[in-house]
Amino acid sequence: MLGLVRRLLISILLLAPFALAQDSNSAAVQPHAQVFSGFVTDFSSAALSVSRKNASGKEMVHKSFTLDAGTKIEGKIKLKARVTVQFTIDGAANHAVRIIVRGS
Numbered sequence: 001m002l003g004l005v006r007r008l009l010i011s012i013l014l015l016a017p018f019a020l021a022q023d024s025n026s027a028a029v030q031p032h033a034q035v036f037s038g039f040v041t042d043f044s045s046a047a048l049s050v051s052r053k054n055a056s057g058k059e060m061v062h063k064s065f066t067l068d069a070g071t072k073i074e075g076k077i078k079l080k081a082r083v084t085v086q087f088t089i090d091g092a093a094n095h096a097v098r099i100i101v102r103g104s
Contacts, residue, residue, distance in 0.1 A: 033097055036063050037084040043077050048096060050083060065096035075101025 038052030041062070048065045065087055077083070082102040087094045 033086045033088055035084060035086050036094075037082070037102075038063075040077060040079055040081045040083055043079070048077070048083075048085070048099065050085060063094060065094045066090075067096050067099075071096045072098045073101070074099065077101055 036050060036052075038050040038061070040048065041051045042049040046067055048067060049062065050065070051060050051062045053059065054061050063085075065085055075081075077099065084100045084102060085096050086098040086100075087096050089095075
């Protein structure tokens with residue numbers, strides 16, 4: 001039994017660098033999407049602003065996103081609508097990849 005556990009640990013240690021290298025390569029190919037949820041404070045065909053309270057509930061957190069023809073929008077965006085935005089960081093801008101409008 002001890003020999004089996006020892007072989008298993010050695011196998012994991014030998015294969016771990018390959019698994020980590022594969023993850024870093026795939027991250028370079030496709031940027032990691034992040035998520036932000038809140039209420040729409042401003043929007044246009046090219047931009048969206050969303051606000052929410054921080055984790056302590058005392059301060060407001062604001063984020064602005066750029067939109068383009070590839071941005072997928074599920075629902076109808078309107079002021080004060082509750083939304084979840086999946087986005088990537090493109091230089092200094094947050095680019096919205098997907099916007100889901102939640103029930104009010």
